[in-house]
Amino acid sequence: MDNYYGPGRNHLFVPGPVNIPEQVLRAMNRNNEDYRSPAIPAMTKVLLEDVKKIFKTITGTPFLIPTTGTGAWESALTNTLSPGDRIVSFLIGQFSLLWIDQMQRLNFNVDVIESDWGTGANLEVLGSKLAADTGHTIKAICIVHNETATGVTNNLAAVRKLLDHYQHPALFLVDGVSSICALDFRMDEWGVDVALTGSQKALSLPTGMGIVCASPKALEASKTSKSVRVFFDWKDYLKFYNMGTFWPYTPSIQLLYGLREALDLLFEEGLDNVIERHTRLAKATRLAVEAWGLKNCTQKEEWFSDTVTAVVVPSYIDSSEIVRRGWKRYNLSLGLGLNKVAGKVFRIGHLGNLNELQLLGCLAGVEMILKDVGYPVKLGSGVAAACAFLQNSIPMIPSRI
Ligand code: PLP
Structure with a gap:
């Protein structure tokens, strides 16, 4: 029996362990x-x-x-x-x-x-x-x-x-x-x-x-x-x-x-295509973060990670509450802030066998959570920014062309 059963798939967006295909x-x-x-x-x-x-x-x-x-x-x-x-x-x-x-x-x-x-x-x-x-x-x-x-x-x-x-x-x-x-x-x-x-x-x-x-x-x-x-x-x-x-x-x-x-x-996907997919998913995530009016923990673009984004929350919000809510209400698993940045950031892992629509599910979830915890986010803003970018950049699936 699963004591913590929730319908549908868990949206696993911690930066590892990740979804297994x-x-x-x-x-x-x-x-x-x-x-x-x-x-x-x-x-x-x-x-x-x-x-x-x-x-x-x-x-x-x-x-x-x-x-x-x-x-x-x-x-x-x-x-x-x-x-x-x-x-x-x-x-x-x-x-x-x-x-x-x-x-x-x-x-x-x-x-x-x-x-x-x-x-x-x-x-x-x-x-x-x-x-x-x-x-x-x-x-x-x-x-x-x-x-x-x-x-x-x-x-x-x-x-x-x-x-x-x-x-x-x-x-x-x-x-x-x-x-x-x-x-x-x-x-x-x-x-x-x-x-x-x-x-x-x-x-x-x-x-x-x-x-x-x-x-x-x-x-x-x-x-x-x-x-x-x-x-x-x-x-x-x-x-x-x-x-x-x-x-x-x-x-x-x-x-x-x-x-x-x-x-x-x-x-089969091709290692270079896999890397490009990670670049794309990360860019979409960063665009969503920007649209929410939040800051990336990473200080300069040259260091932006294409596998995980740590999002800084305003000081009146405890980022651990965002992670707790994600799991309890939306069947979404986000990464906690660790050590020095505990309570200050939450992390979106976007690595591994993952596609764009899965990511959009996560971004939609984050928006609802942000609203739940009292952050004045416009619902759909991050998802729209991510979609606008992805719609122009997702290639055909190589094996289906
Ligand atoms: N190095 C990095 C960059 C990691 O992210 C992690 C875990 O998340 C580790 C090392 C430790 O790996 P493990 O937890 O598999 O021992």
């Missing part, structure tokens, strides 16, 4: 299988090749790990670095804060570059640190590509440019949890050494698989790094890759079939 649900609806039979290694071999495409890498080595984004962070750090190593990292929101906390708890020496929440990574400060570091004490730059708490996207190409400019050998580790499969991401071109994501975000799978991809330089570093690691040790995976059996421990069979289907859907 019907095709993926069906693909996962199957029994367990022997992962040592010839079938699962054969399937895994192809999955590992295909998953490289979402990172845009030829030279990277991917790992499919039974974990979440947090475990993927740990895998990236402990395989490539040693306790005491100096890491430069950016604190711009809740997820960059949590990653930094993990780095500190793992005994790395974190040099934090902090900026106001709603702004991007301060690359000027990074530049001066790299310029001063002629002895190459900085072993890694860690950055969250898309800060999910504030809706800020950082410029990874600019980070690579700085590293190259100063001919600095630091490893470049990137959290792509709320960006990969939704935003432009180019592991090889940007010289990213470890990129990672979680299955419940833009891949639109259930939670439970961390996908980590290591460059040849990162793999080399893993041979000498001294961090204690057991469950996340890449060496164990590589041993089984070499044997052709692929799994050092039991994978979720259902998630593997789900990943197969999720990748097929992404490739």
Whole structure:
């Protein structure tokens, strides 16, 4: 029995976990299988090749790990670095804060570059640190590509440019949890050494698989790094890759079939089209926010995120009440404001397997909620602004032309 039953579908607009497409649900609806039979290694071999495409890498080595984004962070750090190593990292929101906390708890020496929440990574400060570091004490730059708490996207190409400019050998580790499969991401071109994501975000799978991809330089570093690691040790995976059996421990069979289907859907739509769809949905959301007379938490256009929009509410409104109402009255799930921005922003996640009409349902819901909580919104204003843009920009569905 469902104690919290509501008719129709829940409009799931938190920025992860996201909606799982019907095709993926069906693909996962199957029994367990022997992962040592010839079938699962054969399937895994192809999955590992295909998953490289979402990172845009030829030279990277991917790992499919039974974990979440947090475990993927740990895998990236402990395989490539040693306790005491100096890491430069950016604190711009809740997820960059949590990653930094993990780095500190793992005994790395974190040099934090902090900026106001709603702004991007301060690359000027990074530049001066790299310029001063002629002895190459900085072993890694860690950055969250898309800060999910504030809706800020950082410029990874600019980070690579700085590293190259100063001919600095630091490893470049990137959290792509709320960006990969939704935003432009180019592991090889940007010289990213470890990129990672979680299955419940833009891949639109259930939670439970961390996908980590290591460059040849990162793999080399893993041979000498001294961090204690057991469950996340890449060496164990590589041993089984070499044997052709692929799994050092039991994978979720259902998630593997789900990943197969999720990748097929992404490739059928075309990765570039998927990215364009995210750009379109985000633009429509921002137009609605503007029409409501509300502000985006993100301070400058260059940092606007195409996967999540954090909307600032006037001080007389508690944004948590907006989220509560959405769920209780409209079967709509929005993201809460986290930590420093708790009560001040609510978040609209627009990532994953999502289309324009679904988004409009969410925007209509937000308008009614805003009215409920006493904000003087004109009903239909945001939806109209979004529709006016979308009606001119939605392409034909590629497979139906
Ligand atoms: N990194 C980012 C950017 C996130 O948005 C999240 C979760 O939302 C995480 C890391 C942590 O991932 P998980 O909750 O899967 O451990």
